[in-house]
Amino acid sequence: MIAFLKNTFRRPYHQIRHYVAPQGPRDFDSETLPLVDKDVSLEQVIEKVQIKEELPFDLKEKLAFWRENGYVVLENVLPTQWLDNLWNEVEDTIENHEKYDLTALVYQFNNTKDAKLKDIPKEKLKDIGARINDYHSASIGAKKVMTHPNIVAFLRAVLDNDLTAFQSLVFKYSSQQSTHQDYPWVTSGVPSHLAAAWIPLEDVHPDSGPLFYYPGSHKLPKFHFGVTGILYKHGLSLFSPDQFGKYLDKICAKFGIQKKVLLIKKGDILIWHGALAHGGSRINNAEMTRKSFVCHYSTVQAQPKHRAETKDVSQTSYYNGVAIYANPANLAQEDIISQGKDWIE
Numbered sequence: 001m002i003a004f005l006k007n008t009f010r011r012p013y014h015q016i017r018h019y020v021a022p023q024g025p026r027d028f029d030s031e032t033l034p035l036v037d038k039d040v041s042l043e044q045v046i047e048k049v050q051i052k053e054e055l056p057f058d059l060k061e062k063l064a065f066w067r068e069n070g071y072v073v074l075e076n077v078l079p080t081q082w083l084d085n086l087w088n089e090v091e092d093t094i095e096n097h098e099k100y101d102l103t104a105l106v107y108q109f110n111n112t113k114d115a116k117l118k119d120i121p122k123e124k125l126k127d128i129g130a131r132i133n134d135y136h137s138a139s140i141g142a143k144k145v146m147t148h149p150n151i152v153a154f155l156r157a158v159l160d161n162d163l164t165a166f167q168s169l170v171f172k173y174s175s176q177q178s179t180h181q182d183y184p185w186v187t188s189g190v191p192s193h194l195a196a197a198w199i200p201l202e203d204v205h206p207d208s209g210p211l212f213y214y215p216g217s218h219k220l221p222k223f224h225f226g227v228t229g230i231l232y233k234h235g236l237s238l239f240s241p242d243q244f245g246k247y248l249d250k251i252c253a254k255f256g257i258q259k260k261v262l263l264i265k266k267g268d269i270l271i272w273h274g275a276l277a278h279g280g281s282r283i284n285n286a287e288m289t290r291k292s293f294v295c296h297y298s299t300v301q302a303q304p305k306h307r308a309e310t311k312d313v314s315q316t317s318y319y320n321g322v323a324i325y326a327n328p329a330n331l332a333q334e335d336i337i338s339q340g341k342d343w344i345e
């Protein structure tokens with residue numbers, strides 16, 4: 001048996017799948033798909049959302065593009081002053097990191113394990129490979145940015161009226177992360193209830209390692225991790241994130257999908273489907289930052305409380321109708337960076 005497994009693990013995916021019988025479905029449960037991903041008219045989708053406010057984009061046109069491509073770029077939809085303010089807050093947080101219990105992941109320091117900001121050397125936090133987790137927990141301004149009405153209107157249409165903004169990351173440089181889809185990792189109770197916003201905090205330079213993505217890849221056959229189905233579980237899944245990435249690059253090539261690179265400006269955003277294949281390009285010029293705030297959203301139905309919550313309900317605040325759950329392990333630091341409450345458009 002051991003010899004069999006050893007052999008099996010050495011085999012590339014296309015060989016191994018004959019040996020490990022896939023257990024469970026290879027796609028999202030069709031019953032749970034958001035309305036826009038079902039076979040209904042866009043009129044029906046828009047009718048359900050009932051957006052009252054005037055939007056700076058054509059919702060129907062953007063939804064049609066979303067269905068086809070698994071992403072949209074919305075131009076000039078966020079107040080750039082808020083984004084400058086947010087970056088200033090992040091810099092100040094790093095400068096005074098000893099005050100913060102927020103966590104971060106920093107390559108060459110704690111590699112695959114999150115550590116507290118106060119325990120990570122400042123220089124590491126400022127360097128390539130650092131990302132701060134859930135900055136929005138501490139910052140009211142970050143909460144306001146991630147729930148701006150222009151973002152929320154679109155997300156309601158592609159997910160549901162009852163939304164939660166449940167995870168975020170701040171990057172100063174490109175993550176240089178290989179190709180992946182988010183749904184196997186950023187999980188909620190319903191894997192298809194996932195979308196993300198990529199919010200640049202400066203104009204993206206081509207040499208800074210822009211985000212890349214494969215248009216239409218959200219419709220490709222899903223990867224099977226072996227035993228754990230389409231989701232990844234560390235220590236249980238038979239296939240690694242690396243094999244998943246290779247599968248995605250290969251299947252996108254097979255279907256003739258050209259990789260695109262995201263060169264958008266501060267104030268613009270990318271919103272992408274939880275199953276869109278994407279990653280961070282290599283940094284060509286190590287001097288070039290690519291400051292960004294990446295936010296993940298789900299439905300309240302799928303994610304009714306904070307992912308670390310052990311009680312029945314989480315302490316919850318609402319911004320533009322979007323539920324944001326406080327981290328039960330860090331309640332003392334909720335909203336401690338509070339200048340954002342005075343930001344006006």
Ligand SMILES: O=C(O)CCC(=O)C(=O)O
Nearest residue numbers: 174175176182279280294
């Ligand atoms: O910004 C990046 O380089 C990648 C971010 C990403 O893939 C994510 O947060 O899901």
Ligand SMILES: [Fe+2]
Nearest residue numbers: 180181182278
């Ligand atoms: Fe991602």
